Amino acid sequence: MTKKSFPLSKVYGLLEPGPVVMLTTARSGHPNIMTLSWHTMIEFEPPIVGCVISNRNHSFELLKATNECVINIPTVEIVEKVVGCGNSSGANIDKFKMFSLTAKPAEQVGAPLIDECFANLECRVIDTDMVAKYCLFVFEVIKAWIDPTVKDPQTIHHLGSGNFMIAGERIKLKSKMK
Amino acid sequence: MTKKSFPLSKVYGLLEPGPVVMLTTARSGHPNIMTLSWHTMIEFEPPIVGCVISNRNHSFELLKATNECVINIPTVEIVEKVVGCGNSSGANIDKFKMFSLTAKPAEQVGAPLIDECFANLECRVIDTDMVAKYCLFVFEVIKAWIDPTVKDPQTIHHLGSGNFMIAGERIKLKSKMK
Numbered sequence: 001m002t003k004k005s006f007p008l009s010k011v012y013g014l015l016e017p018g019p020v021v022m023l024t025t026a027r028s029g030h031p032n033i034m035t036l037s038w039h040t041m042i043e044f045e046p047p048i049v050g051c052v053i054s055n056r057n058h059s060f061e062l063l064k065a066t067n068e069c070v071i072n073i074p075t076v077e078i079v080e081k082v083v084g085c086g087n088s089s090g091a092n093i094d095k096f097k098m099f100s101l102t103a104k105p106a107e108q109v110g111a112p113l114i115d116e117c118f119a120n121l122e123c124r125v126i127d128t129d130m131v132a133k134y135c136l137f138v139f140e141v142i143k144a145w146i147d148p149t150v151k152d153p154q155t156i157h158h159l160g161s162g163n164f165m166i167a168g169e170r171i172k173l174k175s176k177m178k
Numbered sequence: 179m180t181k182k183s184f185p186l187s188k189v190y191g192l193l194e195p196g197p198v199v200m201l202t203t204a205r206s207g208h209p210n211i212m213t214l215s216w217h218t219m220i221e222f223e224p225p226i227v228g229c230v231i232s233n234r235n236h237s238f239e240l241l242k243a244t245n246e247c248v249i250n251i252p253t254v255e256i257v258e259k260v261v262g263c264g265n266s267s268g269a270n271i272d273k274f275k276m277f278s279l280t281a282k283p284a285e286q287v288g289a290p291l292i293d294e295c296f297a298n299l300e301c302r303v304i305d306t307d308m309v310a311k312y313c314l315f316v317f318e319v320i321k322a323w324i325d326p327t328v329k330d331p332q333t334i335h336h337l338g339s340g341n342f343m344i345a346g347e348r349i350k351l352k353s354k355m356k
Contacts, residue, residue, distance in 0.1 A: 013338030016215045018196010035355070037194045040218035042230055042312050050228060050314065052220055079351065087354045130308060134220050134316070136228065157335070157345070160191030162353030167335070168346020173257065175340025176265045177213070 001115060003145040011047040011141050012178075014073060014119050015039060017167070019155035020082060022072040023051070024103075024111045025062035031103055031112050033095040034059040035086035037158045039071070044178060047141040049123065054135050058090040063137060067125040068109040071139075072117035076154040076166050081116070083162065108143045118150040179293060181323040189225040189319050190356075192251060192297050193217060195345070197333035198260060200250040201229070202281075202289045203240035209281055209290050211273040212237040213264035215336045217249070222356060225319040227301065232313050236268040241315060245303040246287040249317070250295035254332040254344050259294070261340065286321045296328040 015021075023034045038052035049071070053060050063069055074082050081099040088095065096103050096112075103112035106122045113120040122145075127138035157165040193199075201212045216230035227249070231238050241247055252260050259277040266273065274281050274290075281290035284300045291298040300323075305316035335343040 010338070013336075013341075016196070017335035017337055017343055018194070018215075037196075038219045040228060040230060041216045042314060048312075050218060050230075050312075052218060052228075076349075079349070083351045083353050083355075087352075127311075133305075134226075134228075136220060138312070152343075154346075155343075157195035158191075158355070159195055159348070160188070160356065162351045162355065163191075164349050164351065165195055165330075165333075165345045166347045166349065167343045168332075169344045170337070171254075171257070171342050171344065173261045173340045173342065174265075175261050177261075177336070177340065178338065 001147050003120065004148045006119065006144040006146040008047055008141060008144055009045050011121060011144050012041045012044050015041055015049060017155065018157055019073050020158050022074055022082060022085060022114055022117060023059060024070045024072060024114060025059050025066060026111045027062050027065055031096055032059055032062055032090035033085045033114065035082055042138065049139045049141060051137050051139060052135050053137060060135065063125065066110060068111050069123050069139070070106055070109060070111045070113055071121040071123060072114040073119040074117045074156060076156055078116050079156055079164065082156060113145065118147040118153050120145040179325050181298065182326045184297065184322040184324040186225055186319060186322055187223045189299060189322050190219045190222050193219055193227060195333065196335055197251050198336050200252055200260060200263060200292055200295060201237060202248045202250060202292060203237050203244060204289045205240050205243055209274055210237055210240055210268035211263045211292065213260055220316065227317045227319060229315050229317060230313050231315060238313065241303065244288060246289050247301050247317070248284055248287060248289045248291055249299040249301055250292040251297040252295045252334060254334055256294050257334055257342065260334060291323065296325040296331050298323040
């Protein structure tokens with residue numbers, strides 16, 4: 001699909017609602033995908049994101065070695081692939097092949113974009129001070145992409161143990177909050 | 179409403195989907211409420227939560243002074259109150275009075291529970307190492323409460339600028355993920 005550049009100032013609105021994301025990394029031409037929900041915005045602009053990645057995950061070592069990743073945001077259309085990636089380890093398999101996902105080159109980082117996701121955020125690790133204690137990486141989003149044809153993305157939200165909530169109705173209220 | 183004790187081992191499932199929450203604090207008998215979405219789970223059990231609270235907020239000082247708070251999770255039924263709390267500062271007003279919310283005493287902390295929220299998580303600040311750099315507080319949830327009559331809570335998820343998504347359909351997939 002054809003993605004458009006997305007303003008960095010609006011990235012927080014993609015992650016703040018708390019979707020399940022697919023984090024991609026790559027080393028020596030071998031890409032990996034990890035499914036996770038433990039992320040938070042830390043700053044609006046430049047967009048800074050905190051992300052907990054257990055050291056039991058293959059992606060932990062890839063991230064430590066490369067300091068780069070892409071946060072890809074899936075919708076319910078590919079939920080089987082999202083859960084499949086969460087159920088398997090990239091130490092043994094190529095998840096792009098296994099789950100028929102398309103790796104597209106990123107612009108700023110070595111990790112690939114997952115084409116089937118409606119949004120892709122290219123990230124650099126900017127702070128590892130909290131990795132030893134909490135496995136918490138701090139990323140700066142340096143380039144963002146969006147599929148302009150997706151209007152109200154049906155993002156997936158994990159309730160635990162394979163139970164998911166799908167993004168529902170949209171409402172707007174008068175708010176002073178950014 | 180009558181709340182029941184909720185197992186600490188299941189708390190992650192309440193926060194992982196990314197709902198807007200109302201954080202309560204209290205000092206010298208004066209309670210405050212702050213609306214926020216920038217939180218992430220850090221550990222399953224005991225449940226550890228990271229939460230970004232800007233130092234421009236009244237709650238920042240209350241939290242630094244008391245090291246205690248309650249994370250209250252609202253549903254769409256009270257979204258006007260949730261946004262009202264986000265649009266105002268507790269430096270000038272009593273938000274419980276202003277928005278007709280009911281403060282109930284917590285069991286373990288001095289901050290009150292918001293009775294109208296379907297879940298309440300009593301928290302202690304356990305790490306302030308990241309407050310200076312990122313306004314990121316680390317909480318341990320030490321007691322959790324739930325309204326057992328609420329089955330599929332219609333939580334609120336902020337998309338930015340007063341746009342919200344309401345929790346939609348539930349699905350279950352076979353998952354090895356906790």
